[in-house]
Amino acid sequence: MKKITDFLRDDIDTLNEYSVLDSKGFVKLDAMENPYEREISIKANIPLSIDSQTLEYDDIFEANVNINRYPDANCEDLRKSLTKKYGLKKKYDSIIGNGSDELIQLICMAFLRSDNTILCPQPSFSMYKKIAQVLKFRFEEVPLKENFSLDINKMLEKIREIDPAIIFLAYPNNPTGNLWLKNDIDLIIKATNGIVVIDEAYGAFSGESFLGEINNYDNLLVMKTVSKVGLAGLRLGYLFGENSIIKQINKLRLPFNINSISQKISKLYTEDCKFINIQIKEIIKNRELLIDMLKDIKNIQAYDSKTNFILFKILQGSADEVFSKLLADNILVKNMSKTPGLNGCLRVTVGTKKENDIFIQSLKKSII
Structure with a gap:
């Protein structure tokens, strides 16, 4: 049986992480920075409710940041807060990325070998394939079943056939919005010699996570982001995994990839996310109401969702036409009809x- 290290790129042992010494308490003259302090104050008035007529504000994000200095190269404070928040043991570490996209790229770069392959269900998050193509990584897909569940038998068969270095699994899946069976994912993690990346970008809206399973598997990585819960402008994601794997992936990360403001606000969010949790609950409530309204419209098939979006299919007429009519009404949704397996489908974010x-009023007019 192969070890995970057998899949890592050939030159990984010749690479080193970019090392930055801790400068706290030092006269800092090493980084060609402007020595004159420029401190900016961050204060965000954030409504606790997204739908209330009378908004109650909570000034939770209030901090000062020095912008004349480079940011913390390793995001030490933020990583410590995340470790505490999720109760991770010492054998696990994290990498902070400029959004999940950078983390996906770093993972692929760390395992980039001519004989390696990435495996992914189809359809799923488009960046897995796009980044693989940019890096000229071999990429294999297994179509989902008609109800968008994993075809576990074909997945296991493909694993035996190609011995993938990386398997990406979005949980819940984007763009279909559904959660796959945990038992199926467990079977995949056990069956493969390579790593399995569970992408939990929408996990906050599902109430499910594989972080609790990370102690059971050495080849499991769990990826999360602050983008979908209300902090998309920060462009920040994080990856958890066993120390030795994280260390190797981190060698490919460019220094100072996360700016000081994003680090500070994200740290505050990990320590007190009351307002985020309140908004998530409201989005989930609005999601269920929106699904019901969509299901009441004739000639539409709305799929159940565990995310902050809903996939629906146009059963009569053209999805392109409906998309254009919505656009003419100044309503922008995502046209998924060209995606394999999603013919006639559109995707709407819960607002x-x-x-x-x-949106519903315009959609009703567009369908007629």
């Missing part, structure tokens, strides 16, 4: 109650 009502 405020007012936004959802406007």
Whole structure:
């Protein structure tokens, strides 16, 4: 049986992480920075409710940041906060990325060998394939079943056939919005010699996570992001895994990849996310209401969702036509109809109650 290290790129042992000494308490003259302090104050008035007529604000994000200095190269404070928040043991570490996209790229770069292959269900998050193509990584896909569940028998068969270095699994899946069976994913993790990356970008809206399983598998990585829960402008994601794997992947990360402001706000979020949790609950409530409204519209098939978006299929007429009519009404959704396995489908993000009502009224006109 192969070891995970057998899949790592050939030159990984010749590479070193970019090392930055801790400068706290030092006269800092090593990085060609402007020595004159420039401190900016961050204060965000964030509504606790997204739909309330009278908004209650909570100034949770209030901090000062020095912008004349380079940011913490290793995001030490943020990583410590994340470790504490998720209760991870010392044998696990994390990497902070400029969004999940950078983390996906780093993972692929770390395992880039001519004989390696990435495996992924289809359809799933488009960046897995795009980044693989840019890096000229071999990429194999296994179509989902008609109900968008994993075809576990074909997945296991493909694993035996190609012995993939990396398997990406979005949990819940984007763009279908559903959660796959945990038992199926467990079978995949056990069956492969390579790593399995569970992408939990939408995990906050599902109430499910594989972080609790990370102690059971040496080849499991779990990826999360702050983008979908209300902090997309920060461009920040994080990857958890066993120390030795994280260390090797981290060798490919460019220094100072996360700016000081994103680090500071993200750390505050990990320590007190009350306002985020309140908004997530409202989005979930609005999601269920929106699904019900979609299911009441004739000639539409709406799929159940565990995310902050809903996939729906146009059963009569053209998805392109409906998309264009919505666009003419200044409503922008995602046209998924060219995606393999999603013919005739559109995807809508769950908005405020007012936004959802406007969308439904326009959609009804577009379908007729």
